[in-house]
Amino acid sequence: MKWIVSLLFFLVFASSTYSQSSKSSTVIQEISIDSLRLFIRQLSGDTSTVIGGAAYTILSRHKNQAGNDKAAQYIFEKFSSYGLITELDSFSITGKNVVGTKLGVRFPNKYFIVCGHFDTMPSGPTSPGADDNASGTAAVIEIARVLSKFSHDYTIKFIAFDEEEQDLIGSHHFAARALSRSDTILGVINLDMIGFDGNNDGKVDIHSKAVANTVQIANEIFANVAEHSLQLIPRIVASLPYSDHESFLRRNFGAVLIIEDAGDFNPRYHTVNDRFQFLNIPYAHRITQLTAATAQEFIRLNPATSIAKNDNQVDPMQFNLFQNYPNPFNPSTHISYRLNEAGIVQLKIYDVMGREVATLINESKSAGTHSVTFDTNSIDGGLNSGIYIYSLKINSPNGSFVQNRKMTLLK
Ligand SMILES: [Zn+2]
Missing domain, CATH: 3.40.630.10 (Zn peptidases)
Structure with a gap:
């Protein structure tokens, strides 16, 4: 079961990043x-x-x-x-x-x-x-x-x-x-x-x-x-x-x-x-x-959110993953999010190739606003300057939701 969940998570994440970049590249070219x-x-x-x-x-x-x-x-x-x-x-x-x-x-x-x-x-x-x-x-x-x-x-x-x-x-x-x-x-x-x-x-x-x-x-x-x-x-x-x-x-x-x-x-x-x-x-x-x-x-829903388990009409504005602060950052930054109801929260960092860099949170959280610090000094070997994606996944009684945002490490 755990394996299925993480495989699903990977597919959900992968589909969101790839379809996002290919679609906006089309717009750039047009x-x-x-x-x-x-x-x-x-x-x-x-x-x-x-x-x-x-x-x-x-x-x-x-x-x-x-x-x-x-x-x-x-x-x-x-x-x-x-x-x-x-x-x-x-x-x-x-x-x-x-x-x-x-x-x-x-x-x-x-x-x-x-x-x-x-x-x-x-x-x-x-x-x-x-x-x-x-x-x-x-x-x-x-x-x-x-x-x-x-x-x-x-x-x-x-x-x-x-x-x-x-x-x-x-x-x-x-x-x-x-x-x-x-x-x-x-x-x-x-x-x-x-x-x-x-x-x-x-x-x-x-x-x-x-x-x-x-x-x-x-x-x-x-x-x-x-x-x-x-x-x-x-x-x-x-x-x-x-x-x-x-x-x-x-x-x-x-x-x-x-x-x-x-x-x-x-x-x-x-x-x-x-x-x-x-x-x-x-x-x-x-x-x-x-x-x-x-x-x-x-003007696009995160494609990952649209294939959420129970309700494909859920508006992602119902939960919020906020922009990190400061951004660009070096060496650390704060990430906040708000839950309308309690759920199991997973917050991970990926590079632009979709490789996982860190897991910041993997536990149940109460409704309300929460905040976590991402410190690049805690990563073995450090990180290069560039764009990273932080991805918040919530499993709650009403379904499972994913939202991604970008941040920039500038050393
Ligand atoms: Zn003017």
Whole structure:
């Protein structure tokens, strides 16, 4: 019996890690640099496009310019063409967000958001905003194009916000309504200025804050750079309140901002020269791949959980394996988890090849929150820097559940 249980555990674990990495690799490959480049050029007026069946060149997306409504229509038509439920979320005479929704097949009422603002500065008739923020908007559209082809357990919303440049009006409107409806938001990734990398060093900032699951989202993004071998150098920094993620943080929703390195910031920002020709498209492409792979992790049940013994409709949010802290770590880190009921708990560490590194817990535990320290000094021969997976398995009267998370040892 014991042998069967551990064999089952191994199969469950193996299937979860392999199917996860193969599926997100597919998404990484499908994010196209050519379509990303074209969307940025069309949004920033570097080339014309077709909107409402007629040729049009978007010269300005400032809220008071005709191109702002045209850009909203352009995004609307893109989302619709991918089969998304698409809405114009109007909040004033001039303001409208564009929201594309792909419903989850099992938990349609819980959603993840990938967003960016499409309006621009300066206020005149020439306001290309190629970096700020055609780059992020184009990434949102490209991620929508790719993720719309897959079915997922949770809903994902792709949102292009308007009037970010007027103190985040569009995102405040959306987040306030989400809060008043008591929406369950699994997390937000906001992309704002992901196209400029003047020295081509690949540095990218991830803005994080201790609000809801923000730190976990930031850590996932950080770990995915290495996991998918993306040529980026991520840095997690304290969140600044100058883009649309702030509207969510302020209402206690987990939200991060991904933005180009603050030390190599676009010098043409908010000028008539924020043009396509000054962008680093391979850099924007890698950030788009990173965002797509991370977002997909948040809208899929762990495949292991879905084959749990008794009830394949159990929502894994019913028990929580929290992100380790600190992360990245050296030499030790804390891992916490919460049980809604007593059960037999097994917590193991694996390397990315699926080899077991350590067993931290293997005993029954009461309901409530528990914590354990993982100290790499206790491992014979030590451990190399890299990504490790910690896997929590719970056997309770209601079934058996597994949840995995990643952590990074950085020596
Ligand atoms: Zn911006």
